[in-house]
Amino acid sequence: MTPHRVAVIGGGLAGLAAAATLHRLGIEACVFERDAEVGGVVQSEQRDGWLIDSGPCMAAEPDAAVRAMLDTAGLAECTLRAGPGANHRYIVHDGVPVPLPQTTAEFTVSPLLSLAGRLRLLKERFIPAQRDATDESVDSFARRRFGDEVADRMFDPLVASTCAGDPRQVLARYAFPQLVGHEQHGGSGLQGNLRDRMEARRQAKGKPTGAWSCLQGMHELPLRLASRVATIRTSAPVDAASARDGKVHVGVGGRTSEAFDAAIFAVPAPALGRIAFDLPEADRLMQVATMPQASIAAVSLGFRRDHIVHPLDAARLLVPSVERRSILSVVFPSSVFAGRAPDDHVLVTAFVGGARRPDLVDLPEADLIALVQLELGSLLGVQGPAVMQRVTVWRDALPQAVAGHGGRLAAADVVEATAGVVAFTGAWRDGLSVAEVLLGGVRAAERLAVRQGWPSLPTSG
Ligand SMILES: Cc1cc2nc3c(=O)[nH]c(=O)nc-3n(C[C@H](O)[C@H](O)[C@H](O)COP(=O)(O)OP(=O)(O)OC[C@H]3O[C@@H](n4cnc5c(N)ncnc54)[C@H](O)[C@@H]3O)c2cc1C
CATH class of the missing domain: 3.90.660.20 (Protoporphyrinogen oxidase, mitochondrial; domain 2)
Known part of the structure; x- marks a missing residue:
């Protein structure tokens, strides 16, 4: 029987994770990548003894489903585990790098917070939950729960280092979902965080934890994933996609289109606005494309x-x-x-x-x-x-997950559900980190397979 064929548009980590997952499900994937090379923002360069990652240089240990997909792609052979320094961070305080405290005991002696700042932090557990904090910014959430010093000295630089965003604009529930979740369940963020860390340690017993990269730099990750994919077309910018007769027709560079059983779009949000879609409810994708x-x-x-x-x-x-x-x-x-x-x-x-x-x-x-x-x-x-x-x-x-983000994600959900033959994934939808993007790609492939009634268990290695 001819295997089902799916077009994956975008050869960054999200698209490649989706394509490699389709392969595990026995479904043929064809990746269309605009650039001459796969990887998206994951780029490494070796020269004169230097190995420079200009995009991500390390990743957190991913979800078990992602690890299984990475193992199938032979990642174990080239995975490089981080040394002990990976758990430490410094924060600049009055012009001097100060270690970021990891334990309560370290907090009590750290110069990062004044005595008043520390006392305010300890009051966090008595702050009542704000039940409707749907569109609350990180800055407002952090000031309300943890006080001004923690907001300025910790949350602000964390947002800058993860999404380069403005904490007064970025929404807390996307940037710090666990903390917001603890509040919504009536609890303290600090105590909940502590419980999360203990639970993560318990679950990780015997398993690798911490940051990792690849021997030849992060770019080895997309290259390994790409090696599991039947067809990769580079320098192939998709500019049209239409659903007709139960197929998705994908057009590249204004030329004739090719028919697939379904398609996964793994391009950045603004790139969706440059593709001419002929799908039910596709107008809603313009809302996604305006994501800052x-x-x-x-x-x-x-x-x-x-x-x-x-x-x-x-x-x-x-x-x-x-x-x-x-x-x-x-x-x-x-x-x-x-x-x-x-x-x-x-x-x-x-x-x-x-x-x-x-x-x-x-x-x-x-x-x-x-x-x-x-x-x-x-x-x-x-x-x-x-x-x-x-x-x-x-x-x-x-x-940037700013005001209106929930509406944008919902718009993509509606197009997926109505069209039936497409799925959307990528950092804009599933979270920015390498681990989240990979998981998003895996889930998009699985979602599509379930919707189509295709096999849901891995059939090939
Ligand atoms: C500088 C930087 C440093 C980072 N550091 C870290 C880090 O240390 N750790 C961490 O966990 N995360 C880090 N991240 C975040 C993480 O690397 C990214 O969120 C993730 O790699 C994005 O993957 P993606 O597949 O969603 O998007 P992209 O990598 O942007 O891939 C999308 C792909 O789609 C292609 N495309 C676009 N339009 C079309 C089209 N019309 N047709 C075909 N193809 C198209 C693009 O060429 C691109 O290859 C960093 C991000 C950046 C930018």
Whole structure:
């Protein structure tokens, strides 16, 4: 019997996870990727002993369903587990990197919060729940529950380092769903968080936890996934999709279209607005396409180890807005993974731009490097020149879950349910992190298979 054929539009992590899952279900996938290479924002470059990830450089351990899909794609062979530094973070406080406390005991002695700030934090458990907090921003949620200092010093830089967003715009229920969930169930965010961590530790017993990447950089992940997919068409921008006679017809570059049994759209939200859809309820996709996106520049610099005073014994440095710096956050890939920098050297990647300073991504490359080097000089004690420099500007790459987000997600749900032969996935829909995006791709493939009455159990390896 001829296998069912599904078009997957977009060869980023979401599309490739969906395609690899279809393969496990015995369904043939054909991925259409606009660019010359798969991976989307996942890009790695090797040169002169440096291994530079200009997009994501590490991922959290994913859900079991995703891990099974990754194992099938041979990821275990190239998975690189993070060293102990991956659990640590610094936050800039009055110009100085201060370790982010991990335990209550560390909190009580940390200079991050004043005595008044700590007492306010402890009052959190007595703050009554705000039952209808549907469109509450992260900033408002954090101030209401945890106090101003925690909002300014912790939530603000966390939002900057995950989605480069403005905490006064980004909605709490998408950025911190667990915390909001604890409040909705009448509980304390702090206590609920503690319980979550204990439960996660219990469930993770004997299983790998913590951050991971791939031996040759994050880009090995999309390459491995792509190796499980029957057909990958690169340089193939899809510009039309219509549902007729029980098939989905997919058009590329204005040329004749090809028919598939169904299609999964795994493109960024704005890209949906550039595809001519002929599907029931497709007008609603224009609402999705207007989802705001943030742009950031990733400035990777290599230094001689003895030219930096700071031990760099962490995964990341977070920078609150109140510190009035240009840098949003800094990652230290060579502190977390082997093979990222030549011997006696370190690699740091600083992110600038986002909602905080959108103008910065338009600066000439040399100015961005100079700006980052100047700020790192005072933050980390950099005493020598960068011996390696690499700048990547990611325009409109980070979807922002701001007011109206729920309506946009609901619009995509309606199109899926009405058309029956399409599914939507990607960071804009399923969450930004690598782990969430991969899970979203897996779920989109499974959803489509169930809707079509196709096999729901893995049939092939
Ligand atoms: C700079 C940066 C750093 C990050 N760091 C981390 C990190 O350290 N850890 C973490 O967990 N997450 C990180 N993230 C988030 C995570 O990497 C992304 O959310 C995720 O990779 C997005 O995957 P995606 O498939 O949804 O989208 P994309 O990667 O954007 O893929 C979409 C694909 O669709 C293609 N496409 C668009 N239009 C069309 C069309 N018409 N036809 C065909 N193809 C089309 C695009 O070319 C692209 O390849 C980072 C993100 C960025 C931008």
